[in-house]
Amino acid sequence: xxxxxxxxxxxxxxxxxxxxxxxxxxxxxxxxxxxxxxxxxxxxxxxxxxxxxxxxxxxxxxxxxxxxxxxxxxxxxxxxxxxxxxxxxxxxxxxxxxxxxxxxxxxxxxxxxxxxxxxxxxxxxxxxxxxxxxxxxxxxxxxxxxxxxxxxxxxxxxxxxxxxxxxxxxxxxxxxxxxxxxxxxxxxxxxxxxxxxxxxxxxxxxxxxxxxxxxxxxxxxxxxxxxxxxxx
Amino acid sequence: xxxxxxxxxxxxxxxxxxxxxxxxxxxxxxxxxxxxxxxxxxxxxxxxxxxxxxxxxxxxxxxxxxxxxxxxxxxxxxxxxxxxxxxxxxxxxxxxxxxxxxxxxxxxxxxxxxxxxxxxxxxxxxxxxxxxxxxxxxxxxxxxxxxxxxxxxxxxxxxxxxxxxxxxxxxxxxxxxxxxxxxxxxxxxxxxxxxxxxxxxxxxxxxxxxxxxxxxxxxxxxxxxxxxxxxxxxxxxxxxxxxxxxxxxxxxxxxxxxxxxxxxxxxxxxxxxxxxxxxxxxxxxxxxxxxxxxxxxxxxxxxxxxxxxxxxxxxxxxxxxxxxxxxxxxxxxxxxxxxxxxxxxxxxxxxxxxxxxxxxxxxxxxxxxxxxxxxxxxxxxxxxxxxxxxxxxxxxxx
Ligand SMILES: Nc1ncnc2c1ncn2[C@@H]1O[C@H](COP(=O)(O)OP(=O)(O)OP(=O)(O)O)[C@@H](O)[C@H]1O
Ligand SMILES: [Mg+2]
Numbered sequence: 001x002x003x004x005x006x007x008x009x010x011x012x013x014x015x016x017x018x019x020x021x022x023x024x025x026x027x028x029x030x031x032x033x034x035x036x037x038x039x040x041x042x043x044x045x046x047x048x049x050x051x052x053x054x055x056x057x058x059x060x061x062x063x064x065x066x067x068x069x070x071x072x073x074x075x076x077x078x079x080x081x082x083x084x085x086x087x088x089x090x091x092x093x094x095x096x097x098x099x100x101x102x103x104x105x106x107x108x109x110x111x112x113x114x115x116x117x118x119x120x121x122x123x124x125x126x127x128x129x130x131x132x133x134x135x136x137x138x139x140x141x142x143x144x145x146x147x148x149x150x151x152x153x154x155x156x157x158x159x160x161x162x163x164x165x166x167x168x169x170x171x172x173x174x175x176x177x178x179x180x181x182x183x184x185x186x187x188x189x190x191x192x193x194x195x196x197x198x199x200x201x202x203x204x205x206x207x208x209x210x211x212x213x214x215x216x217x218x219x220x221x222x223x224x225x226x227x228x229x230x231x232x
Numbered sequence: 233x234x235x236x237x238x239x240x241x242x243x244x245x246x247x248x249x250x251x252x253x254x255x256x257x258x259x260x261x262x263x264x265x266x267x268x269x270x271x272x273x274x275x276x277x278x279x280x281x282x283x284x285x286x287x288x289x290x291x292x293x294x295x296x297x298x299x300x301x302x303x304x305x306x307x308x309x310x311x312x313x314x315x316x317x318x319x320x321x322x323x324x325x326x327x328x329x330x331x332x333x334x335x336x337x338x339x340x341x342x343x344x345x346x347x348x349x350x351x352x353x354x355x356x357x358x359x360x361x362x363x364x365x366x367x368x369x370x371x372x373x374x375x376x377x378x379x380x381x382x383x384x385x386x387x388x389x390x391x392x393x394x395x396x397x398x399x400x401x402x403x404x405x406x407x408x409x410x411x412x413x414x415x416x417x418x419x420x421x422x423x424x425x426x427x428x429x430x431x432x433x434x435x436x437x438x439x440x441x442x443x444x445x446x447x448x449x450x451x452x453x454x455x456x457x458x459x460x461x462x463x464x465x466x467x468x469x470x471x472x473x474x475x476x477x478x479x480x481x482x483x484x485x486x487x488x489x490x491x492x493x494x495x496x497x498x499x500x501x502x503x504x505x506x507x508x509x510x511x512x513x514x515x516x517x518x519x520x521x522x523x524x525x526x527x528x529x530x531x532x533x534x535x536x537x538x539x540x541x542x543x544x545x546x547x548x549x550x551x552x553x554x555x556x557x558x559x560x561x562x563x564x565x566x567x568x569x570x571x572x573x574x575x576x577x578x579x580x581x582x583x584x585x586x587x588x589x590x591x592x593x594x595x596x597x598x599x600x601x602x603x604x605x606x607x608x609x610x611x612x613x614x615x616x617x618x619x620x621x622x623x624x625x626x627x628x629x630x
Contacts, residue, residue: 086550
């Protein structure tokens with residue numbers, strides 16, 4: 001089953017002399033439980049693509065179908081509550097500063113649960129389960145500033161998973177980590193995709209990180225380079 | 233989990249310091265409410281406590297508190313003869329600066345007919361009212377005197393027989409009650425040496441006139457003497473069912489005097505003596521509230537700016553705007569309400585130490601609280617605008 005389908009997605013910033021064509025006619029499709037990598041050099045449009053998919057940036061043209069629902073078509077958003085869609089069905093992990101600095105690790109994971117109305121013991125249990133899954137439960141009551149980069153990313157993954165999203169979007173989740181820790185975080189993301197049947201799209205510019213991904217999309221100057229390649 | 237509170241835990245020091253500062257401002261605002269009420273209370277306390285149906289004063293005068301009013305003492309007989317008047321009592325009121333217990337004190341003296349006349353002290357908290365024609369006094373405890381103390385005023389010494397605790401003149405200074413004739417004596421009786429000097433001066437002036445022999449001049453020095461039988465007002469009690477307005481008009485027409493009801497008298501004092509003061513206080517309270525709003529706005533704005541990235545993250549993970557609005561407004565309200573409580577506790581525990589009366593009314597406190605809360609919401613607008621404009625994409629920046 002298809003989680004996300006993008007057809008002819010184009011994003012242009014500015015106009016006239018200042019026009020930047022960040023994305024040109026992008027087509028891609030990711031199925032449930034699939035692990036997709038979005039590879040490309042700096043400025044190739046990776047973040048822009050992610051922002052369009054997560055409904056933060058409005059595409060200039062194209063169509064986005066998410067979880068069977070057309071959310072963008074013919075230059076306009078469909079009648080969907082975008083924030084609600086994000087908090088219920090999408091998880092985010094980004095390069096750094098994912099966590100809210102004034103909340104403890106536990107509270108950071110609790111926040112998305114509270115946002116969808118899960119409270120009390122049920123929420124606490126879910127938080128503990130997630131932190132244990134990410135092997136970070138022993139730091140539950142620390143503020144993010146006291147956690148290492150790798151520990152912070154594990155809390156961020158726990159938070160992204162909290163509401164069992166259909167799609168996890170990760171923008172260079174390993175960029176701020178050393179190779180060993182980065183590899184560990186990638187392993188966790190793969191595990192998440194497999195065990196939870198969650199679709200994961202990871203943006204990275206590090207070729208070494210994409211081992212074991214189901215799909216790899218290569219972006220260059222806003223274009224997908226050739227067809228998607230299947231890795232094994 | 234309360235986001236606003238969690239965030240403040242990280243800024244405890246700055247938050248509490250601001251709260252104390254704004255709390256002091258709110259305390260001053262509350263104190264000014266109390267000063268305002270106190271000024272009105274004290275300014276009209278004597279009039280209300282005396283509370284006759286009519287105050288009869290000198291023609292064209294707004295006396296006896298707003299301006300001098302002088303009447304011959306016997307006028308109260310004339311007033312008594314007006315139909316409908318049940319009782320008409322002489323009344324004298326003036327302010328003095330005398331030594332009490334070795335210290336120079338500013339206070340007012342009220343003289344009244346101690347044998348059943350109007351205008352005496354309303355509530356005696358210790359001792360008894362004046363019962364003799366001479367040399368007894370009832371004083372406000374604020375004067376510092378105790379029962380049986382002997383206080384010298386002018387030529388004589390007066391024994392404190394009773395104490396009041398709320399009799400103050402319009403300036404908030406204590407009132408001393410004396411019998412009418414004692415009060416007149418304290419006001420008008422001159423020292424013997426002073427009398428001799430005055431007679432000497434008069435004799436010289438008269439002798440300078442060619443048509444007077446020294447003998448005759450000497451005789452002219454013995455007029456009935458300086459008239460001390462002077463009062464400031466006649467207090468009137470009307471018979472039941474008699475119209476105040478009509479009696480006042482009769483007094484004005486037949487006796488060529490002015491007559492005011494107690495309400496009019498209060499109005500005169502409020503309008504004449506207290507308006508500029510009350511406007512002044514109102515203006516200052518508004519300025520202080522404005523300063524509070526500015527301080528709270530700035531602090532909330534910096535708090536919001538510092539967590540703008542967190543706000544972007546919250547938006548990115550799908551927090552609705554109301555969560556963000558609540559985060560900002562709640563901090564502003566916590567600050568405002570905390571500061572108000574601080575100011576309230578402060579002033580409630582210290583108001584009795586102020587030199588003049590601070591009258592704290594629950595209604596005033598409630599209105600100030602409401603204004604403060606509104607100010608707190610207003611103060612969060614700046615930060616709120618910024619928070620709501622924040623783009624979720626900002627969370628993804630490196
Ligand atoms: N808000 C914007 N206004 C104008 N141009 C923009 C804006 N956001 C991105 N761009 C441009 O769009 C292009 C793609 O940017 P994007 O951030 O998607 O690149 P990226 O692949 O994520 O790069 P990096 O690896 O450095 O994160 C760049 O040329 C960038 O300058
Ligand atoms: Mg990027």
